[in-house]
Amino acid sequence: xxxxxxxxxxxxxxxxxxxxxxxxxxxxxxxxxxxxxxxxxxxxxxxxxxxxxxxxxxxxxxxxxxxxxxxxxxxxxxxxxxxxxxxxxxxxxxxxxxxxxxxxxxxxxxxxxxxxxxxxxxxxxxxxxxxxxxxxxxxxxxxxxxxxxxxxxxxxxxxxxxxxxxxxxxxxxxxxxxxxxxxxxxxxxxxxxxxxxxxxxxxxxxxxxxxxxxxxxxxxxxxxxxxxxxxxxxxxxxxxxxxxxxxxxxxxxxxxxxxxxxxxxxxxxxxxxxxxxxxxxxxxxxx
Amino acid sequence: xxxxxxxxxxxxxxxxxxxxxxxxxxxxxxxxxxxxxxxxxxxxxxxxxxxxxxxxxxxxxxxxxxxxxxxxxxxxxxxxxxxxxxxxxxxxxxxxxxxxxxxxxxxxxxxxxxxxxxxxxxxxxxxxxxxxxxxxxxxxxxxxxxxxxxxxxxxxxxxxxxxxxxxxxxxxxxxxxxxxxxxxxxxxxxxxxxxxxxxxxxxxxxxxxxxxxxxxxxxxxxxxxxxxxxxxxxxxxxxxxxxxxxxxxxxxxxxxxxxxxxxxxxxxxxxxxxxxxxxxxxxxxxxxxxxxxxxxxxxxxxxxxxxxxxxxxxxxxxxxxxxxxxxxxxxxxxxxxxxxxxxxxxxxxxxxx
Numbered sequence: 001x002x003x004x005x006x007x008x009x010x011x012x013x014x015x016x017x018x019x020x021x022x023x024x025x026x027x028x029x030x031x032x033x034x035x036x037x038x039x040x041x042x043x044x045x046x047x048x049x050x051x052x053x054x055x056x057x058x059x060x061x062x063x064x065x066x067x068x069x070x071x072x073x074x075x076x077x078x079x080x081x082x083x084x085x086x087x088x089x090x091x092x093x094x095x096x097x098x099x100x101x102x103x104x105x106x107x108x109x110x111x112x113x114x115x116x117x118x119x120x121x122x123x124x125x126x127x128x129x130x131x132x133x134x135x136x137x138x139x140x141x142x143x144x145x146x147x148x149x150x151x152x153x154x155x156x157x158x159x160x161x162x163x164x165x166x167x168x169x170x171x172x173x174x175x176x177x178x179x180x181x182x183x184x185x186x187x188x189x190x191x192x193x194x195x196x197x198x199x200x201x202x203x204x205x206x207x208x209x210x211x212x213x214x215x216x217x218x219x220x221x222x223x224x225x226x227x228x229x230x231x232x233x234x235x236x237x238x239x240x241x242x243x244x245x246x247x248x249x250x251x252x253x254x255x256x257x258x259x260x261x262x263x264x265x266x267x268x269x270x271x272x273x274x275x276x277x278x279x280x281x282x283x284x285x286x287x
Numbered sequence: 288x289x290x291x292x293x294x295x296x297x298x299x300x301x302x303x304x305x306x307x308x309x310x311x312x313x314x315x316x317x318x319x320x321x322x323x324x325x326x327x328x329x330x331x332x333x334x335x336x337x338x339x340x341x342x343x344x345x346x347x348x349x350x351x352x353x354x355x356x357x358x359x360x361x362x363x364x365x366x367x368x369x370x371x372x373x374x375x376x377x378x379x380x381x382x383x384x385x386x387x388x389x390x391x392x393x394x395x396x397x398x399x400x401x402x403x404x405x406x407x408x409x410x411x412x413x414x415x416x417x418x419x420x421x422x423x424x425x426x427x428x429x430x431x432x433x434x435x436x437x438x439x440x441x442x443x444x445x446x447x448x449x450x451x452x453x454x455x456x457x458x459x460x461x462x463x464x465x466x467x468x469x470x471x472x473x474x475x476x477x478x479x480x481x482x483x484x485x486x487x488x489x490x491x492x493x494x495x496x497x498x499x500x501x502x503x504x505x506x507x508x509x510x511x512x513x514x515x516x517x518x519x520x521x522x523x524x525x526x527x528x529x530x531x532x533x534x535x536x537x538x539x540x541x542x543x544x545x546x547x548x549x550x551x552x553x554x555x556x557x558x559x560x561x562x563x564x565x566x567x568x569x570x571x572x573x574x575x576x577x578x579x580x581x582x583x584x585x586x587x588x589x590x591x592x593x594x595x596x597x598x599x600x601x602x603x604x605x606x607x608x609x610x611x612x613x614x615x616x617x618x619x620x621x622x623x624x625x626x627x628x629x630x631x632x633x634x635x636x637x638x639x640x
Contacts, residue, residue, distance in 0.1 A: 003387035007373075014375060079371035079432070081337040083388045084360040286339045 004093030018101045021063050025105040028055045033112055045113045046130035050254040056141055057170055061162035064145035065155045067094050072153035091277045098142050106135045126256045133253035136266040140246055141166055143273035150280040173248035176241035186236035187226045194218045204279050288313045288470050294343035296329055303329045305494040316466045318485030319474035326494040327474040328368050331444050335365040348439055364438040368445050370429030374418035378409050378428045382435060389436040407431040423454035441465060443473040459484055478591050505590055514583040517552040521575035529573035535562050
């Protein structure tokens, strides 16, 4: 794993990607710090993280687009397959390298509150919880976008799909308010989720039967619940959207609410999508 | 060293590799020979663990590639068809990375990298970016990557494709050099290359292993007869009749298309016996004049074309129907079928073996 990690990190820093990524993140943070804390004189540095988070929409897809797509395009993935390494350690090495590129500017922005504290009171607890949330949000998005990169050999396509996914996620919490909470709407929403799940199972395992069984069992269970007690499903649709919204949990933490559930949510997303990347790469071997 | 049993790989309905079995012994050079798309690369990819198999097993030095991939991969150095190089790295950086990934310890890493760079003659370009290197050097970096860490088996997929003639000679001598310490498997669709370097040749066609043996044995097996070419002038009829009296000759072909009254005779001698003296005597007896006599050696190329041609199916059918008539009809023009028949039988035996 360390060999992959070192190689990846080196390649980030020999090319422009890491520098651009860090520069954009630092410049944006700098601008918001200046506006919020210096110009408007807010006493809350954590608002900066809340405002800056939108930049992830653009820079995370760019950071992650090449992770696997380029290997595939350059045919270097064959080297990874024939080296005596586990697929999980290859994925972990690549993931950690990308997270390191994120961690450096995050750490630098951690210096700002100390500078600000020279001229006023800073609530360090809230600031560092929001910094942690900011970092974890980025780490979770990197895992998601890295998985998307493992699905294609076209970097640009990987970047665009990643952007769309992050974009939807960014707005999903706002949109959830417009989604009908009736049990019928929830039932439809869950059906869509089940179909999507079955499609993913089918894609990753190439096993139609398994996908169909998953779909049928879940749909049957859903219908049973809907017919027996529809009230159980009330409000589920907006709730699902809310839960899927990584940014929503992030905002809760930024405004000072340390929520262990959100931290666990971010970490589970990281683990889940790292694993999905492993499966996606292994699957190519079994094509 | 490597044992491949009943290996099959399907891509949907397409059978890329069809029930291939063979054993690779330590210390030899093996050559996979076959036309493009025959399944050479697929077989190599499966042996090296880059690809799964639909069925069958591969054991490398006691490690099953599917159950213990890491153990098996440690014994193998692989150069795929397109050398997998990170082009924005220098050879030194790249080989250091591969060495680390192969689990070399810090102390041995730099000396191992330097030694493979010297072996493959890339030490001078070690600090240039790989993307700026010529194709030949890229290939060498690929080979250096494969032999790094001293694996027991080195597998090279078409190592000389796209190189200029001088580079080809250099790479071949490098491969020969490597075979002193490693078992080497290489693939090629270029026949002279394989017959020149390899100890054993495995001919693959349409996903099937159609022949495997040393070059010499293959020639013997598939062309079991010697052909002697004579150029004579004078009474050809009498001469041919006189030669027909020699028992060892199974068939005489007459080619009188040559200029200035000379005639070419081809004598087919199945037993491979040296009957030059007898032939000379008979010709003198018949009163004809012998201008030259040489033995025509069947080339591996003929065998290759024979076993990989798509007409195999047709030949087999012909051979089956002609099987009985073949023995009695050696004189009257069905020799061609008879030949095909024997070759086909040989081939079948070979496959069964």
